[in-house]
Amino acid sequence: MIDCVEKEASVEAGNILSQVSQTHDIIKTLDRTISSLEMQLAAARAAKAETDEALDGRISGVELLKDRPKVFFVMGIITAFSSRKRRDSIRETWLPKKDELKMLEFDKGIIIRFVIGHSTSAGGVLDHAVDAEESQHKDFLRLNHIEGYHELSSKTQTYFSTAVAKWDADFYIKVDDDVHINLGMLGSTLAQHRSKPRVYIGCMKSGPVLSQKGVKYHEPEYWKFGEEGNKYFRHATGQIYAISKDLATYISVNRHILHLYANEDVSLGSWFIGLDVQHIDERSLCCGTPLDCEWKAHAGNPCAASFDWSCSGVCKSVERMPEVHKRCGEGEGAIWHTDIGTDV
Numbered sequence: 001m002i003d004c005v006e007k008e009a010s011v012e013a014g015n016i017l018s019q020v021s022q023t024h025d026i027i028k029t030l031d032r033t034i035s036s037l038e039m040q041l042a043a044a045r046a047a048k049a050e051t052d053e054a055l056d057g058r059i060s061g062v063e064l065l066k067d068r069p070k071v072f073f074v075m076g077i078i079t080a081f082s083s084r085k086r087r088d089s090i091r092e093t094w095l096p097k098k099d100e101l102k103m104l105e106f107d108k109g110i111i112i113r114f115v116i117g118h119s120t121s122a123g124g125v126l127d128h129a130v131d132a133e134e135s136q137h138k139d140f141l142r143l144n145h146i147e148g149y150h151e152l153s154s155k156t157q158t159y160f161s162t163a164v165a166k167w168d169a170d171f172y173i174k175v176d177d178d179v180h181i182n183l184g185m186l187g188s189t190l191a192q193h194r195s196k197p198r199v200y201i202g203c204m205k206s207g208p209v210l211s212q213k214g215v216k217y218h219e220p221e222y223w224k225f226g227e228e229g230n231k232y233f234r235h236a237t238g239q240i241y242a243i244s245k246d247l248a249t250y251i252s253v254n255r256h257i258l259h260l261y262a263n264e265d266v267s268l269g270s271w272f273i274g275l276d277v278q279h280i281d282e283r284s285l286c287c288g289t290p291l292d293c294e295w296k297a298h299a300g301n302p303c304a305a306s307f308d309w310s311c312s313g314v315c316k317s318v319e320r321m322p323e324v325h326k327r328c329g330e331g332e333g334a335i336w337h338t339d340i341g342t343d344v
Helices: 002-055 061-066 084-091 098-108 125-137 149-166 183-191 245-254 264-271 292-298 317-328
Strands: 070-078 110-118 140-146 168-176 199-205 235-244 278-281
Touching: 070 149, 070 183, 084 125, 084 317, 098 110, 110 149, 125 140, 140 149, 149 168, 149 245, 149 264, 168 183, 168 245, 235 245, 235 264, 245 264, 292 317
Parallel strands: 070 110, 070 168, 110 140, 199 278
Antiparallel strands: 168 235, 199 235
């Protein structure tokens, strides 16, 4: 009799624990849903505020967001007016051609664009040259931004805000125009993190804060980071990184009050301090050029991105990109056979 009572009590306790666990999971799911809805509402308000004047208030922010295509990821290749040869070297190697680029959008939900603003004299020779290039290739995302090397933090911020307003993506990627990409490997890497609400993916580093004027990557606000010789907080290196939808939306909503440091990768990392963000140190995003990426490709582990640390990109990328692609590429058409769990 006692044994029966003990067994019943044990079963009841197990049921209670199971119910508690299920309730906890439900609460976590609701919390994520509420957080996502709050971010969408904030984004809708921001979109409405930005377009009210231009559209005379006829379209609401919510309607604008509803009209966005649902995609897997948006990749913005940050480029400059002087970088035509770099863009062509990418078009001739790892970037799908015009028709294939369109198919990639429809079949895989992958958007890839060269990202550029306008010159100080809008409508001038430089802008017309990009207009002509765009009419030929259809692979640009134009920003409401004045180009300049010392404006990279602002350009990055504007890129994410513009991309969020245009596409409803799981991830938004920033990459420099002298980096080699294996799209299939990149897609499968990002797909592993699709269920996570706030992720910041890249090669995490913590470099020195350079207070000396005249040196590359000088930090004018060095005093904010403590004593001389201190290092920055952990952040993704600027050659390539990806952020999830909630974080890109956060940047879009709060862009007017987010501080811009001299270095773009530091700026991005600073925006996420104090937020509940998962930093993912993904080393496949910072392989070296041959022999490093070549060895890994032969071993069956192709890199998602390759560049030379010494040059902050592929050294002499215009001349070397075809060689890097030949020796370290994952194979033509790999992205078409990559399982990314597309639900767009």
